[in-house]
Amino acid sequence: MGWQFNSDKPIYLQICDRISRDIISEVYPSGQQLPSVRDLAVRAGVNPNTMQKAMAELEQSGLVTSHRTSGRYVTKDRTMLEKLKHDLISGGVEAFFEAMEHLGIKPSETLALIQNKLESEEA
Amino acid sequence: MAPILECINLGKNYGSVPALSGVNLQIQRGRIVGLLGPNGSGKTTLIKMANGLLTPSFGSILIDGKAPGVETKKIVSYLPERTYFNEWMKVSYCVELFKDFYGDFSPETAYSMMSALDIKTNAAFRTLSKGTKEKIQLILVMSRKASLYLLDEPIGGVDPAARDYIISTIISNYNENGTVVISTHLIHDIENILDYVVFLDKGSVRMSGSSDELRMQSHKSIDNMFREVFRC
Amino acid sequence: MLGKLLKHEFKATYRVFLPLFAALAALAFINRLTIWNETGMFGGLMVFLYVLIVIAVFIASIIVVLSRFYTNLLGDEGYLMFTLPVTVDQNIVSKLIAGLVWSVASFIAVLVSIGLMAPAEKLSYAIESIAQAWKAAVQVYPSFATVFWAVYVPVVIVTVVISILQFYASMAIGPMLVKNRFWGTVVAYIAISFVNRLLSGLIALLPMGKYLTAPDVLASAAAPVSIELFSQMMIATLITNIAFGVLYYFAASVVLKKRLNLGAGR
Numbered sequence: 001m002g003w004q005f006n007s008d009k010p011i012y013l014q015i016c017d018r019i020s021r022d023i024i025s026e027v028y029p030s031g032q033q034l035p036s037v038r039d040l041a042v043r044a045g046v047n048p049n050t051m052q053k054a055m056a057e058l059e060q061s062g063l064v065t066s067h068r069t070s071g072r073y074v075t076k077d078r079t080m081l082e083k084l085k086h087d088l089i090s091g092g093v094e095a096f097f098e099a100m101e102h103l104g105i106k107p108s109e110t111l112a113l114i115q116n117k118l119e120s121e122e123a
Numbered sequence: 124m125a126p127i128l129e130c131i132n133l134g135k136n137y138g139s140v141p142a143l144s145g146v147n148l149q150i151q152r153g154r155i156v157g158l159l160g161p162n163g164s165g166k167t168t169l170i171k172m173a174n175g176l177l178t179p180s181f182g183s184i185l186i187d188g189k190a191p192g193v194e195t196k197k198i199v200s201y202l203p204e205r206t207y208f209n210e211w212m213k214v215s216y217c218v219e220l221f222k223d224f225y226g227d228f229s230p231e232t233a234y235s236m237m238s239a240l241d242i243k244t245n246a247a248f249r250t251l252s253k254g255t256k257e258k259i260q261l262i263l264v265m266s267r268k269a270s271l272y273l274l275d276e277p278i279g280g281v282d283p284a285a286r287d288y289i290i291s292t293i294i295s296n297y298n299e300n301g302t303v304v305i306s307t308h309l310i311h312d313i314e315n316i317l318d319y320v321v322f323l324d325k326g327s328v329r330m331s332g333s334s335d336e337l338r339m340q341s342h343k344s345i346d347n348m349f350r351e352v353f354r355c
Numbered sequence: 356m357l358g359k360l361l362k363h364e365f366k367a368t369y370r371v372f373l374p375l376f377a378a379l380a381a382l383a384f385i386n387r388l389t390i391w392n393e394t395g396m397f398g399g400l401m402v403f404l405y406v407l408i409v410i411a412v413f414i415a416s417i418i419v420v421l422s423r424f425y426t427n428l429l430g431d432e433g434y435l436m437f438t439l440p441v442t443v444d445q446n447i448v449s450k451l452i453a454g455l456v457w458s459v460a461s462f463i464a465v466l467v468s469i470g471l472m473a474p475a476e477k478l479s480y481a482i483e484s485i486a487q488a489w490k491a492a493v494q495v496y497p498s499f500a501t502v503f504w505a506v507y508v509p510v511v512i513v514t515v516v517i518s519i520l521q522f523y524a525s526m527a528i529g530p531m532l533v534k535n536r537f538w539g540t541v542v543a544y545i546a547i548s549f550v551n552r553l554l555s556g557l558i559a560l561l562p563m564g565k566y567l568t569a570p571d572v573l574a575s576a577a578a579p580v581s582i583e584l585f586s587q588m589m590i591a592t593l594i595t596n597i598a599f600g601v602l603y604y605f606a607a608s609v610v611l612k613k614r615l616n617l618g619a620g621r
Contacts (some may be wrong), residue, residue, distance in 0.1 A: 001292075005315055008345045010335045042291045047155050047298075047316045171617075174438050178613050196440040207434040209367070209427070216366070223359045224439045 002045020015054035033073045125188040132182035142168040144326040158306040160323035166306040200269035210249035233266040265296040272303040314345040356441045360449035383471035416461045422456035433617045517600035524603035527610040
């Protein structure tokens, strides 16, 4: 039970990251209503106050909108979602390349590794 | 507003053995607080004093600005380490007892939580497993809309699934006007729900603060901080 | 809140007494049929069982009084009882009242069962004799009825209350004398009984004091003097006992307020 958190960043920011990823991967599709703060807090295994802070942060960024009586919804703004997806993806690619470099693998070798992987998957 | 729990130079001696030596503490409302420390650090003593089960040797302890008494017991919901129900009592009788004495108790909440666990309400306590008994006590305690919940080692000696259940129950029944104080030495499982932590060592406060701030400052989890502070 | 505590006290204890009272009634009825006729061994067995149940009722009332205090207040259940929004005094008094009620109820139940054992004619004869004895007593001593109900019965009730309180005080003080809760209680009870007897005895002798200087008055054995002396001694004993009762209550109350140590002395 509970999501995994590390001690690099405040928990509420890690929650924001996790929910952003979930939105991109359509766990919470565009326009969908999000579970209540309490439900999310139970799922994540965190303090409802912390979850509330994360929600506030997500609202600030516009990713999530809140309707007073009916709760919180994922934004319908496709452009924003596309941008977020793009940011997350390029962030992931950046991180991958950094990790490869860290291991001492040159960019051309990295490219070759990727191509091999893709070919073996198609087969 | 007055802190919900305040200790002013609180001390307790058992004979010549000091269990608490001058604790100063203020716990604000609406938080989930971890009272963390190894066995024998004084956590249970402090909680018993908040409940009026022990009287201070010196100093004072205040709940909502008042000394422990009938008025504070109305707003404090306590889960001790032990089961405090008689083996021959039925679950339904315990619910009735809570309903009679506590105006903030909701039998519906308690029954719905129990049915979710498939607990038969006319079962006698002696027919239930230790784990189930503990869950029932937790359910009763959390079915009150108290201002202060004092949970003494709620997850110690309990299997991981039960631990998850307990933590989920605490989170979902938590009310924003209420404060939950959880005393434990098992920090890893519980640190994600704590707003504020107090480290208690040999009867005095070693460290305290917002858990997020402490994590940021030291770049460690509370669990790791604890292990360092209390390294044998 | 006291009412609620009482309700729960009775709920917790009626399952001991009601079956015993039922057994008492049942055996009384059976004996009513067997005692007055020759039924040999079976009749003897029924009488034996009846006596056994009477003893059981007596023992039950003592055990219930003791265990309600010892286990429910001083054991693990104390974690529940002392965190309910009630005062320590309310907790003690609720147990005391329930204990008294069951003691009196047990006594009445046994009396009634004895009455049940007698067939109608013998029963009405017995009742008539008691009524006549009562009338005779009233003729000799006009205020007998008042004294009986206003003095004698309350004194009996007070005595029961005081003996219950003596147990409570022993249970409260015990752990302070001896680490082990059980033996501490036993030691405290014996010690308290000893002190009580000693002081009561001494105080009872006080009214005799004035006769020590005039032994000839005592020797003349004038009836009014003896009766007066006797009642003075009774009153002195009674007052001493009541004082002890109050002391026992405060001992239990203060210890439970200041020195409650749940979970110690196992």
